[in-house]
Amino acid sequence: MCMRELAAAFTLLASIGVPAAGPDLGKPVTPAEIAAWDISVSPDGDGLPPGSGTAAQGAVVYAQKCAACHGENARGGVNAALVGGGAIERIDSARTIRNFWPYATTVFDYIRRAMPWPQPRTLSNDEVYALTAYILAENRLIAPDAVMNATTLPQVKMPNRDGFIVRFPGEL
Amino acid sequence: MDELLRVAANGLLDRRAFLRGGAAFAAALTAYEVTKPAAAEALADDPWSKVPGETVTAYGSPSRFEKSVVRTLSNPNGEPRTQHARTPHHLLNGTFTPNGVHFVISHMGNPDIDPGKHRLVVHGLVKRPLVFTVDALARYPMVSRMTFLECGGNSAPLFSSAPVQANVQALHGLASCAEWTGVPLATLLAETGIDPKAKWLVAEGGDAPALSRSVPLKKGLDDAMIALYQNGERLMPGNGYPMRLLLPGWEGNMNVKYLRRIKLVEEPAMSYYEARTYAPILPNGKAYRFFFLQQVKSFITHPSPGLALRGPGLYEISGIAYSGNGRISRVMVSADGGATWAESALQEPVLSKAFTRFRIPWRWDGGPAVLQSRAWDEAGNVQPTRAQIVAERGESNKVLPATAFISQHYNGPTSWAIDGNGEVRHVYA
Secondary structure: HHHHHHHHHHHHHHHHHOOOOOOOOOOOHHHHHHOOOOOOOOOOOOOOOOOOEHHHHHHHHHHOOOOOHHHHHHHHOOOOOOOOOOOOOOOOOOOOOOOOOOOOHHHHHHHHHOOOOOOOOOOHHHHHHHHHHHHHOOOOOOOOOEEEEEEOOHOEEEOOOOOOOOOOOOHH | HHHHHEHHHHHHEEOOOOOOOOOHHHHHHHHHOOOOOOOOOOOOOHHHHHOOOOOOOOOOOOOOHHHOOOOOOOOOOOOOEEEEEEOOHOOOOOOOHHHHOOOEEEEEOOOOOOOOOOEEEEHHHHHHOOOEEEEHOEEEEEEEEEEEEEOOOHHHHHOOOOOOOOHHHHOOOOOEEEEEEEEEEHHHHHOEOOOOOOOOOEEEOOOOOEEEEEEHHHHHHOEEEEEEEOEEEEEOOOHHOOOOOEOOEEOOOOOOOEEEEEEEOOOOOOOOHHHHOOOOEOOOOEEEEEOEOOOOOOEEEEEEOOOOOOOEEEEEEEEEEEEEOOOEEEEEEEEEOOOOOEEEOOOOOOOOOOOEEEEEEEEOOOEEEEEEEEEEEOOOOOOEEEEEEHHHHHHHHHHHOOOOOOOOOOOOOOOEEEOOOOOOOEEOO
């Protein structure tokens, strides 16, 4: 087979959807089968699950499951404060949810995937929404009685959303 | 002869002096006084040479006399915060990092993953979502490449306003280099097919924090690899067993360990580590986003703090240079704080995005010296001076512990001052 015929054969394979690159040992998998792992959330809200929560509900969960590390009222303990933060003025200014994080969805995403230590991914979606609401409300980023859910959370405008410069645009 | 070999002030000699076998050079190098033992003793058989030795073990470990060649641990008791284990560059030589002392950062400990149950799923904006077992991936055509990994926060103490007194392990120990073997990510993406809308991929680990990073698809199709082997053996648990994403030249945190999911998406997920942690603050109050690249950098490992010089004489200055942009093309060394420079020899082979060992002979006269190195890469990038970095990025007005992460992505030079006793200190020069 000459190179042109070989190329034609690959084109034919590609056109009928048969992969030519590898041994094809992956098993087809459905979204339902991936669902338990498919936890990433985008700033536009893509990936946010059903459920909802308020700051009042979150305060209860916080006291039970978060205060041991992050301190009473989320003002800091052995681990970082989740409330507060002054102006970003110096290279070593504390980068907090209020003064730095560009998207509220990141708060939900991080709590859901990694918290609470040492039992990550044991919170219900309602609890994660409630904790997110609690932290955002304590930071005065949402109203004290606001309900956080898949629609409202992406609409929260974080103060530092436009505070970033892409370092190497050519790499994207 | 001495003058012929001198190529920069304060004793730096021609980089080829050690390599040239010529009698003249050999004479020149050996004609000087070196510190020798006061008096040689008569040689005799030692006890270990007169008895049978230890039985060979199934898996080797270093000599018991090398017990100090270990990583330093930031959190040895596993308290609820990140753990860092730093590579002892001053106790190693060559270019590759042994697996047992490769640097590790672990946000919730190393998971104990059963490779028989581990899965990698590739989904999102693909034509055919697929799930792979470790055994299946091990049957794929593989590639091997030598690549450094460096934490984006490595060398952060050099953002302090005054030099932190710490050794090269504490300052630069969050970088290591290994040979990685695995399956090109492009091979798997050719099998799943790619929806033209996909511009990024979200990579996620199967560890407790399900660590997640967004990666431009362009990098994923360039030289990204699903790595299964590290220096010939399966990955160490701290380095991602049984598989990790390898993104040669990009910040360590993006090389997601325990990789279990790749999702192709249109926009980055802005996970914690890209939205907040690896977004260094600039003097105008803005911050860089998507830094990704580990830029050209070098530092001297021999001599360095803790490796005192024992009397005037001939020494080899050597260190490590690397760049996320390709091969190292040149490393210059100064022994007078940057006033004069000499070109060092680069140990072959010089590999793209891998540690390159540089070496230069130096005759220390016993007086004060300030050693510094500066590297260039094949893309034409040069390691900036510390002053240039401070002008662009700022510095802390405090001197924080060496374990503090003041900012990220410091790639300026490191200066070692030698005093009259041969002791080495970290200075700014």
